[in-house]
Amino acid sequence: MRPLTFTRVDTPEAAANAAKRYPGAAFIAGGTNLLDLMKLDVERPSTLIDINRLNLASITPTGDGGMRIGALVRNSDLAANRDIMRDYPVLSRALLSGASAQLRNKATTAGNLLQRTRCFYFYDTTKPCNKREPGSGCSALGGFNRIHAILGSSDACIAVHPSDMAVAMRALDAKVETIQYDGSTRTVPISELHTLPGTTPEVETSLHLGELITAVVLPPPLGGVQQYRKVRDRASYAFALVSVAAIVVRDADVIRHARLAFGRLAHKPWRNEEAENLLIGTDGGPAIRSQVADAVLADARGRGHNDFKIPLLRRTIEATLATAISG
Numbered sequence: 001m002r003p004l005t006f007t008r009v010d011t012p013e014a015a016a017n018a019a020k021r022y023p024g025a026a027f028i029a030g031g032t033n034l035l036d037l038m039k040l041d042v043e044r045p046s047t048l049i050d051i052n053r054l055n056l057a058s059i060t061p062t063g064d065g066g067m068r069i070g071a072l073v074r075n076s077d078l079a080a081n082r083d084i085m086r087d088y089p090v091l092s093r094a095l096l097s098g099a100s101a102q103l104r105n106k107a108t109t110a111g112n113l114l115q116r117t118r119c120f121y122f123y124d125t126t127k128p129c130n131k132r133e134p135g136s137g138c139s140a141l142g143g144f145n146r147i148h149a150i151l152g153s154s155d156a157c158i159a160v161h162p163s164d165m166a167v168a169m170r171a172l173d174a175k176v177e178t179i180q181y182d183g184s185t186r187t188v189p190i191s192e193l194h195t196l197p198g199t200t201p202e203v204e205t206s207l208h209l210g211e212l213i214t215a216v217v218l219p220p221p222l223g224g225v226q227q228y229r230k231v232r233d234r235a236s237y238a239f240a241l242v243s244v245a246a247i248v249v250r251d252a253d254v255i256r257h258a259r260l261a262f263g264r265l266a267h268k269p270w271r272n273e274e275a276e277n278l279l280i281g282t283d284g285g286p287a288i289r290s291q292v293a294d295a296v297l298a299d300a301r302g303r304g305h306n307d308f309k310i311p312l313l314r315r316t317i318e319a320t321l322a323t324a325i326s327g
Contacts, residue, residue, distance in 0.1 A: 005047040012179045012214050015051050020181035020210035022047040027212060029072055030106035032099075033115040041125055042116075042132060056214055059083070065220035068177075071110035071213045075165065076101065078109060087221035090245050093228040094168035100237050110213035113166050113176070113193065114205065117159040117267075118239055120144065130156045131201045138201075146305040147241065150313075152266035157201030158303055160264045161194060162239050168228060170269035171245040171261035175217045181210035187217070194268030201267070222257065224249030225327050229320040230263075231312060240264045242313045248284070248324040255279045255325070262296070265313065272296050284325040286318075293317045 005022065009015040019025045024046035028034055037043035056070035059081050067083060078084060079095035099107065121127045121139035128137040140148050140158050148158040174190040193205055207213075227246045232238040243263035249256050258279040262270040275295035282288045293314040300310050 002041075002044055004045060006050065007047060008050040008053060010053050012054055012056070012212055013183055015049055015054065016179050016181045016183075016210050016212045018047075018049050019212070022049075025049055027051050029108045030074070030111050032103050032107045033111065037116060037123075040123055042123060051212070062217060067218045069109050069216045069218070071108060071215055073109045075099070075104040075107045075109070075112060078165075079104065088168075088172060088218060088226070090171060090226035090228050090247060091165065091168040091218075093226075094164040094230075094243075094245060097228060097230045097240075097243075098164040109165070109216055112163050113169070113213065113216070115162055116204070118162045119148065119159040122159060130197075131159060131204075134200070134202050141303065144305055145303045147239070147264070148303060148306050149266050150300045150302055150306060150309050151262075151270055152196045152268070153301070153303075154197045154199065154201070156199050157197035157267065159197070159201070159267060161266070161268050162264070163269070164228070164230060164240065164243060164263060166190070166194070166269045167243055167261050167263035168245045169216065169218075170271050171247055171259045172218055172222075173259075174219075176213055177215040177217060178207065178211050178213050180208060180212075185214075190216075190269070191271065197267050204267075222247055222249060222259070224257065225324045227320050227324045229316055229323075231316055242309055242316050244313075244316050244320040246320045246324045248279070248321070250325070250327075253283050255282055255284050260292070260296070260317070260321075262313070265300075265309070279321075284321060286322075289318045289321045292321065 026045035028048045057072040058070045060068050062068050075095050079092045085092045121129050122131050127139040130138050149160045169190050176188045179185050225248050230240045230243040232240050240263050245261040247259040258276045275292045278292050
């Protein structure tokens with residue numbers, strides 16, 4: 001057991017300031033990912049900052065018709081919220097496909113977005129991992145990489161982001177509100193929150209030292225048909241091999257608007273606007289759906305054990321779109 005300091009805070013400002021004041025500090029709320037990593041000696045915080053007392057557990061409408069989700073809203077409460085189920089069903093479905101009921105009762109909105117990768121080698125401290133120890137190498141490149149990235153990876157890291165919720169948030173164009181240690185606030189588009197590995201896979205988000213997520217804001221609802229399809233090795237309590245969030249808005253037989261986001265393909269939730277645009281103005285028939293899959297997979301690269309993800313993703317895209325287009 002490593003010694004550490006535990007402190008509680010009552011305001012977001014105090015939380016961000018404490019993170020700046022204590023080097024190596026970590027925020028803790030549900031702890032569903034952090035505590036596992038501490039047990040494995042992957043995470044080694046010198047201080048745990050308990051943020052459960054913060055008033056950040058509400059789901060409220062915004063002035064423009066969207067929704068503001070507090071950082072401490074539990075996954076189960078968000079999935080069951082009537083407004084979310086009605087106006088953002090892709091988000092509710094994504095949440096319900098993740099983890100178990102017990103974990104969803106503890107996990108928070110901000111924590112879900114910030115969970116670490118489930119790469120086997122990241123979790124194994126006896127193996128080299130650039131994410132844990134920059135410059136040590138990526139064991140997954142030549143190892144067992146069945147669950148790893150086929151898009152956006154680099155020779156430094158081929159890990160994937162594990163969140164289902166983040167995929168739906170990406171399809172919805174959510175924004176993340178934060179506060180920094182000096183009391184200043186900013187809004188970060190979900191597309192810019194997570195980063196690709198490049199040569200610095202240890203940097204996973206664009207958040208600054210001592211910066212705390214306070215809320216996630218959803219824009220006014222798009223309507224249309226919303227689907228979330230998760231393909232996994234077993235029917236429940238398993239991370240996705242690939243996942244697709246789809247939003248399709250039709251006028252008669254013509255698609256007027258489309259959003260597609262993907263999970264477990266890359267270091268961050270993946271989105272391809274060019275592929276979405278192929279659907280606009282069409283009936284979304286089989287030939288168009290095939291072209292969409294081609295566009296998404298144009299730069300895909302398998303690493304051996306995960307080569308199967310490429311045809312699997314193609315079938316999942318086409319099947320998800322077929323369901324969404326049929327209504």
